[in-house]
Amino acid sequence: MTAAAPEHERAIEDSTYVVELDGITKRFPGVVANKDIGFAVRRGTVHAIVGENGAGKSTLMKILYGVQRPDEGTIKVGGTVVDLHSPSDAIGYGIGMVFQHFMLADNLTVLENVVLGAEDLHGIGGTARDRILEISRDYSLDVDPDVLVADLGVGARQRVEILKVLYRGAKIIILDEPTAVLVPQEVDELFDNLRELKSEGLTVLFISHKLDEVLRVADAITVIRRGTTVDTVSPQGITARQLAELMVGSELPTPQTEESTVTDQVILRVEDLVLKGPSRNVLDGVSFAIHAGEVLGIAGVEGNGQAELVEVIMGMRDQDTGQIFVDDTEVSKWHTRQIREAGIGYIPEDRHRHGLLLEAPLWENRILGHQTQEPNVKGGLINAKAARQDTERIVEEYDVRTPGIDVTAGSLSGGNQQKLIVGREMSHHPRVLVAAHPTRGVDVGAQAGIWDLMRAARREGMGVLLISADLEELIGLSDTIRVILRGRLSEAFDPDTVTAEDLGAAMTGADSSVTHPPAGPPHTPESPEGSAT
Amino acid sequence: MSRLEPRKILLPLVAPVVAVIVAFIVTSLVLLAVGDPVLEVWQVIFQPPLPRQTVNIINAATVFYLSAVAVAIGFKMNLFNIGVDGQYRVASFAAAVFAGQAWLPGVLNILVAILVAMVFGGLWAGIAGWLKVKRGVSEVISTIMLNAIATAVVAWLLSKARDPASEGTNVVRTRELPESSRLEGLAIVPGATNTVYTLIFLAALVGVTYWFVLNKTRFGFDLRATGKSETAAVASGVDVKKMTLTAMILSGAAAGLVGMPLLFGQDFSYGTTFQAGLGFAGIAIALLGRNHPVGIAFAALLWAFLDGQSNALQIQANVSKELVFIIQGVILFAVVIAYELVRRAEARMEQNRVARQLEERHAATAEQGVSA
Known part of the structure; x- marks a missing residue:
C-alpha cells in the first residue's frame, strides 16, 4: 500500500481519504518549520507520523487541530478543503486531539471531566452518563464515569482523554506521543483500544518516534524529517532500522557502553534518604553509591520520586532524614552552591525552569550555576570578557547553533539550549554529573554527541547519575540500572541482560521486587526487600 | 555581531x-x-522654565531619582517595595535627630547621619523582608502597612524629640542642624537665586553604584538571575531567601537616602512639613525608567518637570x-x-x-x- 501523497489531488472524490494535507508550510521561529508537507490518510486506519524530536510533528498536528494556522498549503477533510481557525472548528469537522500532557482536572470525576465544555451535547446528568457508558462499551475503553480522575492511573487517564474526544463526536483522533507516559504493558492495552477504534470505522493519527510501536500498530507510516515529509510507507516490508534511517537520514546512533570503566572509588554516596510527602514518603529510604567511572541509571515512570531525588542531591530541597556524601565528606546540609562547587554538575530535567535564564544572553547563561567559578568571576566581580570567550568556545565545541553569544537563550531551539547546558556543565569537569533526561527534546545528532561526551567523561573517571525515561538510553549508557517506584529503589539490574520488558514490569510494580515481598513472577530479582543499603 | x-x-x-x-x-x-x-x-x-524653576526641577528630580533607584533595586528581583515612603520617613527622622545633636563636627556629622539614615531605612525595609522570608508575607502588603506604622511612629517620636526652641509655636520639628552641617548648595544655574542640592552628587554616586553592583558583580548577577527566574537561580546555587532579605534591606537603605538632600540642603530639621509621598513617585519613575540608572534619571527629570510646570496652570490657563x-x-x-x-x-x-x-x-x- 502506498498512500501516495503526490496523487491525492486526483483522489478528491475518493472518500476513502478522510484527511489530505498538501503543501503545508509553517514558518515558526526558533524551531524546525513545516515545509511542503503532504500526505493522505485513509478512513478506518491507524496512520502513524514518525520523526525525531523537533522534526515538526507536533506543529503539524497543531495545524491539523486548528491551534496554529499554516502559512501555505491546504487541508482537506473528507475531500473538502477546510480552513481551521480554532480547535472548535476542528472538532466541527470531527477532528479530536489527545495531547501528550493530559488536560484533566484531578478533583473532578470522569463524568465531570468529559462533559466539561461540552455541556450542551448531552447535558451533565443521566443522559451524559449513559452516553459515556455507551462509548466506553462500544470501544472497550473500560471507563467508569463516577470515579475521581485523581484515583486513576496513567493508562486510565489516557482512555478518559480518548473518550472525551469521542464524546465530542470525533471521527479522526490525533494522539500526540501517546506512549511516552506509558509502560510497556499499558502500551499493549492502548494498542488494543486503537484497533477497536479502527474496526469501528474511526481514523487514528498516531504521532510517535518509537519505531517498534509504530510498526506494531500502524497501517501506514508517514516519515517526517527536518519539517518535511520524506515518504509514506507501509509497515509490511520495512524494518525499524530502515524506518529509522528514513527518519534521521543517516546512520543511526545507538547508545553503547564500551568496556566497563567502573573503579572501586565511591564518589557519591546516598544513604537512606527519606523525604516526606503529604500522604506517603516521596523518597522512602533511598540508598546508592556511584563510583568513579560509573553510570548509574534510574528508570521509572515519571512522578515516582526522580525529580525529588535530584533536588535533594543538588541541595535544592532538604531531606527529612538520610545522608549524602561526596567522597567521604558529608554534604547533606550543604547549600546548592557548595554542592556545585564540590564538583557536582547538573543537567536539569526542565531546562526552562531550572537550567536557563531565557531572557538573558548566552554568555550570561554560561555563568549561571557557576557564578563563583573560573572563568566567570574574578573575586567578587563578573569577568565578562573571560566568560564571553569561554561561551564562544562552548558554542564552537558543542555545536550550539546560534548566530552569536549575545542572543537570548530563549531564542534558541530546545536542542541547542540543551547543548549549551551540557557544554557549560562539562566545562567545569564535574566529578559527578546529575543528568535528568539529558537528551529529551534533542535531535538525533545532538543526542549522539551528548552520549559520546558522557562516555568520554566516564572514561576519565566521572560518575553519572542518569535519570531517563528512555529505556534504550538507560540500557545503552548505564553500568547499573535501578528502578524507582513510589520513592523506593529496586535492586540493581545488569544492563547487559535486562530487557525493556523487565524494567517495565519493575516500573509498574507488576514485578514484585519493589513493593510486595515474595510470591512474584519467576524472574523476581534476589532480594525481595526493595532498596539495598 | x-x-x-x-x-x-x-x-x-x-x-x-x-x-x-x-x-x-x-x-x-x-x-x-x-x-x-x-x-x-x-x-x-x-x-521654558525660569532659572529659579529650573533649579527646583533639578532638585525635585534629585530626590525622585534616589527614591526610584530604591524601588528599582526591589524590581530587579521581582520585589515590589511600596514602602519607600515609610522607609525614608523613618530614616530622615533618625538622621535628623542624630545630626541635630551635633556630636560630630561639620561634614563628618553629615556623613555619619547619612549612614544612620541608611541603617534605619534598611532596618525598616528589613522587617518586610524578614516577614517575607520567614512567614511568606507578601512584601506588597507588609511594606504598605509599614508605611502607615512609620507615619504614626515618627509622629509620636517627633513629639518626644521636639526641639525645645520650637515649643509654643505651630512648628513641630527636631532640633536644627548646626550651621557647619548645612549644605549651601551649588549655584550652577545662572540667574537663579536658589541653589542646586549639593547632595545631587549623592544621587549620582548612588546611580553609579547601582549600575556597577548590578551589572559587574557576582552579587548583582545573582540578584538579577533571581529576578529573571527564581527556579533557575535556586538551581544555580543562589540562596533566594537570603537574597530576598538582602535586596529588601538594600532597597530600604537606598530609600533612607531620599530625605537627605532635603534635610541637609533645605529643611535642616525633620518636622511636620517634611515632604511626604516621594516613595510613590519613585515607583512610577522606576517603571518609566525601566529600572535603568540612566533611564531613571530621564524619568525623574520628566516627572519633576511636569510637577514644576504645573504650578503655573491655575494662574495662566485657569486649569487646576x-x-x-x-x-x-x-x-x-x-x-x-x-x-x-x-x-x-x-x-x-x-x-x-x-x-x-x-x-x-x-x-x-x-x-x-x-x-x-
Whole structure:
C-alpha cells in the first residue's frame, strides 16, 4: 500500500481519504518549520507520523487541530478543503486531539471531566452518563464515569482523554506521543483500544518516534524529517532500522557502553534518604553509591520520586532524614552552591525552569550555576570578557547553533539550549554529573554527541547519575540500572541482560521486587526487600 | 555581531516615548471633554522654565531619582517595595535627630547621619523582608502597612524629640542642624537665586553604584538571575531567601537616602512639613525608567518637570494643577502596557532573526559543500 501523497489531488472524490494535507508550510521561529508537507490518510486506519524530536510533528498536528494556522498549503477533510481557525472548528469537522500532557482536572470525576465544555451535547446528568457508558462499551475503553480522575492511573487517564474526544463526536483522533507516559504493558492495552477504534470505522493519527510501536500498530507510516515529509510507507516490508534511517537520514546512533570503566572509588554516596510527602514518603529510604567511572541509571515512570531525588542531591530541597556524601565528606546540609562547587554538575530535567535564564544572553547563561567559578568571576566581580570567550568556545565545541553569544537563550531551539547546558556543565569537569533526561527534546545528532561526551567523561573517571525515561538510553549508557517506584529503589539490574520488558514490569510494580515481598513472577530479582543499603 | 547594534539601543526607547505621546493625547481628550483650553495648557506646560524653576526641577528630580533607584533595586528581583515612603520617613527622622545633636563636627556629622539614615531605612525595609522570608508575607502588603506604622511612629517620636526652641509655636520639628552641617548648595544655574542640592552628587554616586553592583558583580548577577527566574537561580546555587532579605534591606537603605538632600540642603530639621509621598513617585519613575540608572534619571527629570510646570496652570490657563496627575497617571499606565508589548515583540524578533541567520548560514555551508 502506498498512500501516495503526490496523487491525492486526483483522489478528491475518493472518500476513502478522510484527511489530505498538501503543501503545508509553517514558518515558526526558533524551531524546525513545516515545509511542503503532504500526505493522505485513509478512513478506518491507524496512520502513524514518525520523526525525531523537533522534526515538526507536533506543529503539524497543531495545524491539523486548528491551534496554529499554516502559512501555505491546504487541508482537506473528507475531500473538502477546510480552513481551521480554532480547535472548535476542528472538532466541527470531527477532528479530536489527545495531547501528550493530559488536560484533566484531578478533583473532578470522569463524568465531570468529559462533559466539561461540552455541556450542551448531552447535558451533565443521566443522559451524559449513559452516553459515556455507551462509548466506553462500544470501544472497550473500560471507563467508569463516577470515579475521581485523581484515583486513576496513567493508562486510565489516557482512555478518559480518548473518550472525551469521542464524546465530542470525533471521527479522526490525533494522539500526540501517546506512549511516552506509558509502560510497556499499558502500551499493549492502548494498542488494543486503537484497533477497536479502527474496526469501528474511526481514523487514528498516531504521532510517535518509537519505531517498534509504530510498526506494531500502524497501517501506514508517514516519515517526517527536518519539517518535511520524506515518504509514506507501509509497515509490511520495512524494518525499524530502515524506518529509522528514513527518519534521521543517516546512520543511526545507538547508545553503547564500551568496556566497563567502573573503579572501586565511591564518589557519591546516598544513604537512606527519606523525604516526606503529604500522604506517603516521596523518597522512602533511598540508598546508592556511584563510583568513579560509573553510570548509574534510574528508570521509572515519571512522578515516582526522580525529580525529588535530584533536588535533594543538588541541595535544592532538604531531606527529612538520610545522608549524602561526596567522597567521604558529608554534604547533606550543604547549600546548592557548595554542592556545585564540590564538583557536582547538573543537567536539569526542565531546562526552562531550572537550567536557563531565557531572557538573558548566552554568555550570561554560561555563568549561571557557576557564578563563583573560573572563568566567570574574578573575586567578587563578573569577568565578562573571560566568560564571553569561554561561551564562544562552548558554542564552537558543542555545536550550539546560534548566530552569536549575545542572543537570548530563549531564542534558541530546545536542542541547542540543551547543548549549551551540557557544554557549560562539562566545562567545569564535574566529578559527578546529575543528568535528568539529558537528551529529551534533542535531535538525533545532538543526542549522539551528548552520549559520546558522557562516555568520554566516564572514561576519565566521572560518575553519572542518569535519570531517563528512555529505556534504550538507560540500557545503552548505564553500568547499573535501578528502578524507582513510589520513592523506593529496586535492586540493581545488569544492563547487559535486562530487557525493556523487565524494567517495565519493575516500573509498574507488576514485578514484585519493589513493593510486595515474595510470591512474584519467576524472574523476581534476589532480594525481595526493595532498596539495598 | 556587535553588542552595540542600533536596534538594541533604539528599541527600549520606543516604549517610554510612545507612552508619553499617548499620555499627551489622552490628556488633550480629557481637556476637550471638559471644555478646557487644550492649546493654552500645553503652552503653559512647555514654556521654558525660569532659572529659579529650573533649579527646583533639578532638585525635585534629585530626590525622585534616589527614591526610584530604591524601588528599582526591589524590581530587579521581582520585589515590589511600596514602602519607600515609610522607609525614608523613618530614616530622615533618625538622621535628623542624630545630626541635630551635633556630636560630630561639620561634614563628618553629615556623613555619619547619612549612614544612620541608611541603617534605619534598611532596618525598616528589613522587617518586610524578614516577614517575607520567614512567614511568606507578601512584601506588597507588609511594606504598605509599614508605611502607615512609620507615619504614626515618627509622629509620636517627633513629639518626644521636639526641639525645645520650637515649643509654643505651630512648628513641630527636631532640633536644627548646626550651621557647619548645612549644605549651601551649588549655584550652577545662572540667574537663579536658589541653589542646586549639593547632595545631587549623592544621587549620582548612588546611580553609579547601582549600575556597577548590578551589572559587574557576582552579587548583582545573582540578584538579577533571581529576578529573571527564581527556579533557575535556586538551581544555580543562589540562596533566594537570603537574597530576598538582602535586596529588601538594600532597597530600604537606598530609600533612607531620599530625605537627605532635603534635610541637609533645605529643611535642616525633620518636622511636620517634611515632604511626604516621594516613595510613590519613585515607583512610577522606576517603571518609566525601566529600572535603568540612566533611564531613571530621564524619568525623574520628566516627572519633576511636569510637577514644576504645573504650578503655573491655575494662574495662566485657569486649569487646576492636578491635571498633571492625569498626565503622570496615563504615562505610567501606558508605559507598563508598552513595555510588555515591546518585550514580546523583541522576543519574537530575536527568535526570527536567529532562525533567519541560521538558515542563511546553513544555506551558505550547503553551497560550499556543493562547490567543493
